[in-house]
Amino acid sequence: MRSVQDVLYNWLTIKVVCDARPDDTAAQETKSHFDEILASEYKVSHIEVTKDDVMYFITYELENESKKTRFPRELIxxxxxxxxxxxxKYANYPIEE
Structure with a gap:
């Protein structure tokens, strides 16, 4: 069973990729998938991310309660x-319309 912590880790990992590669359609689709899981399955909202030289810090709301977590930059x-x-190995394949 995956936890909120696991999903936030995966979400942040792909968010970092999306931020660096805004035209990467696969990364954008994957991030959207994790956005949906966080919102619908875990009721997570108001996610904010900050970082320093060593860590990423996430603040979020879970069922109207403020929560915090952190992850090492090296892992993210x-x-x-x-x-x-x-x-x-990571060519972008645009969506065909």
Whole structure:
């Protein structure tokens, strides 16, 4: 069973990719999927993200209660670093209309 913490970790990892690659349609679709899971399954809202040199900090509301969590930047940025290291493996395929 996945926890709110697990979903927030995955959401933040893909959000970092989306922020760095706004034209990456696969990343945008994946982030939307996690947005939906957080909102519908976990009732998470008002997510705010900050970071320092070492950590990402997330504040959010869960059923009208303010919560906080944090994740090491090293773990969150691993996907973006992999994409940047081997961009040929992560080509963007635009949505056909």
């Amino acid at each position: 940025e691993i996907m973006l670093n992999q994409i940047n290291h081997e961009p040929e």
